[in-house]
Amino acid sequence: MDRGQKRKLPVKCEDEGARFPLDELDQDILERVLSWLPTSTFFRNTSVCKKWKFVADSATFKLACSQVPARDPWFFMVDTQPHLNYNPFVFDSTEKAWKKLNLLPLLQENEYQASCSYIIPVAASGGLICFHGAPGEFIACNPVTGSCHQLASLDSHMQKSNHLLAIAMIPTTSSLKIVSVSGEYCKNLWAYGLVCLPVIGSVCLPINSFKYCIGSLVNEVQWVMLNPV
Amino acid sequence: MSSSTELTEKKVFLLKSLDGVIFEVEESVAVQLEVIRELIEGDCARPFISLYNVTSEILALVIEYCKHHAETCSGGTSATIADEDLKTFDNEFMNVDENILLELCSAADYLDIKSLFELTCRTLASLIKDRTIIEVRKMFNVENDFSVVEEKAVRKEFAWAFK
Incomplete structure (x- = not known):
């Protein structure tokens, strides 16, 4: 220099x-x-x-x-009923306040409008939310900066099946790993990156690198904390 | 201060500030200025180094900071005690006028002292944190160059951040 x-x-x-x-x-x-x-x-x-x-x-x-070593966490609350006016609530632990982000215009701006009618949040980690639209179609979204990125379509096993059993997302500094488990029970286990436990109709939310939380988006099934390591 | 190194001859450098004041520093302090460390490693360091962008008032503070950090790190105390000591020192060191803080930040960037640059950036950010937009503009003497309509649009875009 x-x-x-x-x-x-x-x-x-x-x-x-x-x-x-x-x-x-x-x-x-x-x-x-x-x-x-x-x-x-x-x-x-x-x-x-x-x-x-x-x-x-x-x-x-x-x-x-x-390069900033650590920030206070944000907690996203996802709605159990997917609908058009989906807006996530966020708990900002720095300000100890709830905030309602306006996400729909974001997805529309990013040309995902067509799939908005059935798009649902399925995983959140490291400040990113992962949405699931059509079978095999995932969109990673940073609700704060407004950036959305459609992930490469998952493999054909996934596309045939609408049953998403569990999903986890692990963003690192340079890439993003999506782990999804679909099909009936474990017959069509589809996973890469990390292994997570399949539970019917559930989402697997990474709390941090070591803890996962599995629960249902559809029914009021109890949320279970997992500690796989 | 330890006296064990007293016997061996210490290498010293003379640093000259923008306004011509000369400071004598030991090598252990000088190497914390990455610009100087590079010169030493490249074998291009002369004992007399001019720092054109730093005033004597700021350079004195920078040297005080580097000296304390050099002494604490080589003082033979355990890492946790040294860490605590540095934390206390850093906190007190940052208790300065905002003008000085900005000049320190600029100097730390120019002299490439990573820990001091980070410390000053973090401190400046904490000054911004608890203030309203109007207070921030006033405090940092920043002119609002948005039109009324533009400002309204920006505020609307990030309305959630104001709640």
């Missing part, structure tokens, strides 16, 4: 009191500072000015965010 290209330190403003213009901050420093903000605070502050708003789209900002 050419050190000579680095910015000069902001000159102190003698008459304006002791305020410093963060606006004059190097973009790189601004991104690094904002990457430390809790999620809600970051999005609230997109209305500070245009520069702060556009930070959200920057690739280097996303990289900076991924």
